[in-house]
Amino acid sequence: MNSKTVNYFEASARTRITCLVDTDSFAEICPPHFRHTSPHLARLNAPVAFDDGVIVGRATVAGHSVLIASQEGKFNGGAVGEVHGAKLRGLMERALDERPVAVLLLVDSGGVRLHEANAGLIAISELMRAVLRTQAAGIPVFALIGGSCGAFGGMGIVSRLCAEVVISEQGRLGLSGPEVIETVKGVEEFDSRDRALVWRITGGKLRRAQGEATHLVDEDVHSFRSKTAQLLGAYAEEKLKPAGLAGLTEIQRQLAERTESYAEARDGRIIFQVSGFTDLEAVALMPIDAFNRQLGEAL
Amino acid sequence: MEQFVMIFTSTGRLTTSPTPRVCGVVSSGNLEVLVESGDAENSCRIDVSTPAEGFRDIWKAVLNDFVERQPVGGLHVTINDAGATPAVVSLRLDQAIDAFRSERP
Amino acid sequence: MNILFDRLFGTGQHHIAIDGDFLGGTATVGDREAVIIGTCNKAAINCSTSLKVAGAILAAVREDEATFRPPRPIVFLVDTQGQELSRHEELLGLNGYFAHVAECCELARCQGHSLITVIHGEAVSGGFLAFGLMADRVCALPDAQVRVMDLRAMAKVTKIPYDKLLVLAEESPVFAPGAENYWRMGAIHELWRKNDDWRRCLIAALTQTEQEDGRARLGLERGGRELAAPIAALVATA
Numbered sequence: 001m002n003s004k005t006v007n008y009f010e011a012s013a014r015t016r017i018t019c020l021v022d023t024d025s026f027a028e029i030c031p032p033h034f035r036h037t038s039p040h041l042a043r044l045n046a047p048v049a050f051d052d053g054v055i056v057g058r059a060t061v062a063g064h065s066v067l068i069a070s071q072e073g074k075f076n077g078g079a080v081g082e083v084h085g086a087k088l089r090g091l092m093e094r095a096l097d098e099r100p101v102a103v104l105l106l107v108d109s110g111g112v113r114l115h116e117a118n119a120g121l122i123a124i125s126e127l128m129r130a131v132l133r134t135q136a137a138g139i140p141v142f143a144l145i146g147g148s149c150g151a152f153g154g155m156g157i158v159s160r161l162c163a164e165v166v167i168s169e170q171g172r173l174g175l176s177g178p179e180v181i182e183t184v185k186g187v188e189e190f191d192s193r194d195r196a197l198v199w200r201i202t203g204g205k206l207r208r209a210q211g212e213a214t215h216l217v218d219e220d221v222h223s224f225r226s227k228t229a230q231l232l233g234a235y236a237e238e239k240l241k242p243a244g245l246a247g248l249t250e251i252q253r254q255l256a257e258r259t260e261s262y263a264e265a266r267d268g269r270i271i272f273q274v275s276g277f278t279d280l281e282a283v284a285l286m287p288i289d290a291f292n293r294q295l296g297e298a299l
Numbered sequence: 300m301e302q303f304v305m306i307f308t309s310t311g312r313l314t315t316s317p318t319p320r321v322c323g324v325v326s327s328g329n330l331e332v333l334v335e336s337g338d339a340e341n342s343c344r345i346d347v348s349t350p351a352e353g354f355r356d357i358w359k360a361v362l363n364d365f366v367e368r369q370p371v372g373g374l375h376v377t378i379n380d381a382g383a384t385p386a387v388v389s390l391r392l393d394q395a396i397d398a399f400r401s402e403r404p
Numbered sequence: 405m406n407i408l409f410d411r412l413f414g415t416g417q418h419h420i421a422i423d424g425d426f427l428g429g430t431a432t433v434g435d436r437e438a439v440i441i442g443t444c445n446k447a448a449i450n451c452s453t454s455l456k457v458a459g460a461i462l463a464a465v466r467e468d469e470a471t472f473r474p475p476r477p478i479v480f481l482v483d484t485q486g487q488e489l490s491r492h493e494e495l496l497g498l499n500g501y502f503a504h505v506a507e508c509c510e511l512a513r514c515q516g517h518s519l520i521t522v523i524h525g526e527a528v529s530g531g532f533l534a535f536g537l538m539a540d541r542v543c544a545l546p547d548a549q550v551r552v553m554d555l556r557a558m559a560k561v562t563k564i565p566y567d568k569l570l571v572l573a574e575e576s577p578v579f580a581p582g583a584e585n586y587w588r589m590g591a592i593h594e595l596w597r598k599n600d601d602w603r604r605c606l607i608a609a610l611t612q613t614e615q616e617d618g619r620a621r622l623g624l625e626r627g628g629r630e631l632a633a634p635i636a637a638l639v640a641t642a
Contacts, residue, residue, distance in 0.1 A: 012324055029639050033319040033335050036635060037379075040578050044564055045300050047350055047381045049325040050333055056639055074326035082578070086620070086632040090639025097640070112529070114562055116578045117552035119629060121529065122591040122619065125537035126632070129617050132510040152499075154533055160503035175499040175530055181489045190491045201495050212497045245465055248511055251504055252458055258496060259451050266492050 003222040008146040009170045011221060013055050013072035016106050019221035020144075020228065021059035021068065028057040029094075030087060038081050040116035049075045052083040056091045058100070062229035064236055067091050067098065070106035073149035079113035080154065085123020092130035095139050101232050103134060103141045105162065110177060111153015124154030131161045140164060140240040142231060144224055145171035145213070150202065152177045160212065163240055166227050167213040169288065172202040196284070200268035205283060205291060209268075209275040210258070216295075218288045301352045305362055309343045311370030313400055322395035330380040330388060332395040337375030349380035361385045365392045374399075405444060408481075408524055411602045426456045427481060434607040439464040439517075441535075442481025444524075448488035449531040454501035457535055461508040465515050475516040477610050482536040483525030502534045509538035518613040522606070523548040523583070523592075540613035543594040543605065544583040550592070551581030577628045588628025590619040 003019035011019065017026055030036060032050035041048045053075040058067050069091050071078040080088070088105070095103050112120035131141050140163035145151045150172030151159040159165055159173060167173060178192035178201070191197060200206055208216035215231075217223040243251065262270065269280050275295060277283045283291070319335035337344050345362050365371070369392075376392070383391070405427070409418045413431035420429035420440050425447035429440050441460045447453060461478065468475045487498060513519055521539035526549040536542065544550065558579065559566040573580030577588045586592040593612075596605050620636060623629030 014321075029642050030635070031319065032321040032331075032333050036631075036638075039631070040576065042300070043572060043576065044562070045350075046562075047300065047325050047348070047379055049331060049379060050321060050377075072324055074324045074329070082629060082631050083635050086635035087639050089620075089632075090636035093636065093640035112552055114553060114558050114579070117558070118580075118585055118589055118591075119578045119632070121533065121552050122537070122586070122589055122623075122629070123632060125533055125591070126617055126619060128506050128533070129510070129538070132507065136510070136514065153530065156499035157502045157506065157530070157533060160497075160500045161506060173499065174494045174497070175487055175502065176489050176494060178494075181491065181494070184489050189489075190494075201491060206495075207497070210497065212500050243507065243511075245462065245469065245511065245515075248458075248504070248508055249462055249466075251507075252455065252462060255451070255501055255504055256455055259455065262496060264492075265495055268495060271495070 003225055004220055006221045007219055008168055008221045008224055009148060009219055012074070013070040013106065013108065016221060017055060017057070017059070017068060017070045020225050021061050021066070022063065026057055026059040026068070028055060029091070030056060036083050038083050038116065040081060040119065044115050046115060052081060052087070053078060054084045054087050056087050058098070061225065061232055064101040064229070064232040066100050066102055066104050066232070067095050068104040068106070071108040071147070073108035073147040076113055078109035078147070078149045079111060080109060080120045080123055081113040081116040082119035082123060084113070085120060085127060089123065089127050089130045092127070092134045095134045096137055099139060101236050103139060104144060104228065105141060105158070106144045107151040107155050107159050108147030108149045109151060109153070109155040110149050111155055121154065124158065127158055128161060131158060135163055135240060136242055138239045140235050142166060142228065144228065145173055145204070146219065146224065147171070150174070164215065164231055165213040166215045166217055166224060167204040167207055168217055168219050168224070169204040170219060171204040172198070173207045173212060174202040178202070197267070199284070206268040206271060209295060210271050216288055216292055300348055300350055302348045303355060305345045305347070305359060307343045307345070307363065307366040308341060309366050309370070309372040310341055312372040313370055317399060320395060320398040322398055323391040325379050325381045328382055328384070328387065330378055330383040330391055332391045333377040334395045334399040335375050337373055340373045343371040343373070344375045346377040347380065348378065351380070351382055357385060361388050365389060369393065369396045371396065412522065412606055414603055426453055428456070428460045431479070433477060433479070433610060436476065438477045438479050440479050440481060442483070444481070444483050446483055446485040446526050447531070448486065449484050449534055450488035450493050451496045451498055451501045454498070454505050454534060458505045458508040461512050464517065465512050469515070477518040477520060478512055479606070480519065480521040480535055480539055482521055482523045482527050482532065484528060484531030484536070485526055486528040487530035502530065505534050506538050509535055513540065513615060518610055520606070520609055520613065523550065525549070528552070537591065540615065541593045541609050542591060543596055543609055544587070544592050545596055545602070546598045548583045549581065550583045550586050554581055585628065588623070588626045590621070590623030590626060590629055593622070
């Protein structure tokens with residue numbers, strides 16, 4: 001498969017891995033024929049998947065060793081259940097032994113799987129601690145976001161714990177999805193069918209402009225691959241250092257500044273404006289490299 | 300969910316015996332197919348799990364066509380269905396065999 | 405709230421200020437001072453609450469580091485209906501604020517602070533994830549309400565009949581609301597009863613904190629979560 005022509009948004013979780021890693025380098029851990037399916041879905045009479053919606057394994061990217069997990073957004077919205085969550089956490093623990101250059105999380109998830117909601121919520125909190133522990137050991141975790149389910153709920157939190165957040169324009173990142181907010185608070189609060197609005201609140205360009213994502217890439221798998229390879233090269237040279245008290249104090253200051261500066265904001269337009277994008281209509285159409293260039297100049 | 304096993308006689312065999320392969324995704328109107336080596340040389344065992352209850356005859360017809368079309372002796376096929384049409388089922392089964400046949404996915 | 409504080413720390417043994425839904429201060433636990441951080445009034449956790457919680461954790465770490473005293477335990481008093489559902493909060497990146505709180509919890513843990521959660525009201529979904537579930541040890545008071553989603557809402561979303569969910573909830577702790585379910589699954593370490601001496605319970609809980617995340621193992625031992633531990637171990641070591 002030619003990763004230049006494969007669209008990340010549309011690709012399956014398996015295809016994303018195949019296109020992202022070096023040819024034939026992927027070795028799946030806990031593969032489908034082990035049949036670790038969810039007993040909880042089965043009990044509720046819902047279809048199960050052999051990998052419970054997440055593929056985990058080891059591979060190389062541009063020669064750098066990685067552990068990799070890829071969530072299947074088309075299976076139950078990539079939602080995290082007991083088995084799914086345990087596979088992700090196990091991979092973080094494996095990283096402590098294996099010491100890859102990084103762990104790649106191909107996030108495509110609405111968060112907790114309601115059929116096993118308690119197990120999913122607990123699994124996500126375990127994953128949060130595991131990601132932090134892995135990174136404290138000097139192994140960075142990258143979140144790659146560009147699937148149809150984005151990174152929401154607990155997976156939105158997990159993504160932001162990662163040292164790098166690589167997102168595409170169609171990638172979305174947040175906590176509560178627009179549909180959830182609309183259902184509970186009404187359409188006046190958030191019209192989830194207004195795609196342009198959804199994009200200005202949760203979309204890749206907005207998240208990159210405000211610094212919630214560290215890199216914005218094009219929609220094809222190749223762009224995700226080359227950015228990942230570049231980052232791996234950098235981390236292979238210079239190890240991840242924990243933020244520590246000083247680092248977190250600085251993040252606290254930045255986040256406090258954001259809540260103050262945007263105390264009334266309900267639309268991403270203002271954030272684009274502050275980031276130096278004067279022609280707001282053009283932002284949506286702007287090619288990724290031009291957007292990144294302009295953002296670089298504004299920063 | 301309805302679950303059943305069908306065993307078909309098939310003398311045709313693939314020359315390779317590579318690692319198990321999975322094809323497709325369990326999403327509405329779709330299915331996943333797992334192909335691996337089975338126990339009996341001259342038969343193909345197919346396990347089906349489907350949310351659409353009462354369509355066993357149609358499954359039998361679709362799977363029968365598949366077994367006649369492909370050299371599946373000695374294989375074990377397992378299907379997690381999420382309400383796929385017969386055409387989609389046939390397509391995924393063929394894709395799974397193709398993937399199983401080649402060394403690369 | 406004072407009645408609760410008295411029962412947890414003893415009369416006159418706490419100095420906790422309530423600022424809207426946020427509460428912060430210090431209290432005596434056994435023979436030590438502990439840092440108290442939490443929420444009340446079923447707080448909907450937003451960016452501003454997150455910053456207050458994170459700020460209080462960072463302040464505790466900073467103070468203890470500056471005065472060279474042993475890191476004080478941090479007690480989280482949890483009462484939250486979940487994250488605030490609003491366009492404004494999403495725009496700010498509420499998930500990022502929650503991640504920041506989690507990082508502050510981990511920093512405190514690494515610096516030697518014990519983290520204890522006491523659920524005194526509700527503990528729901530994202531609001532619970534933000535800091536309550538980040539503690540070393542989680543304790544629940546008798547009236548604690550712990551859940552992701554109530555069963556009627558779940559029935560609507562999953563299209564599984566409510567009556568069926570009720571029956572299945574009897575057999576499995578995995579989806580239905582309830583502190584007892586979270587206890588069985590290992591995410592709540594202790595359920596305190598009405599007549600327990602909560603002050604003593606808290607002192608005892610503080611002696612039992614551990615840095616390792618043992619929740620999956622506990623869930624396995626208690627029979628409420630039988631796959632999390634073995635599957636994670638399989639992936640970690642296979």
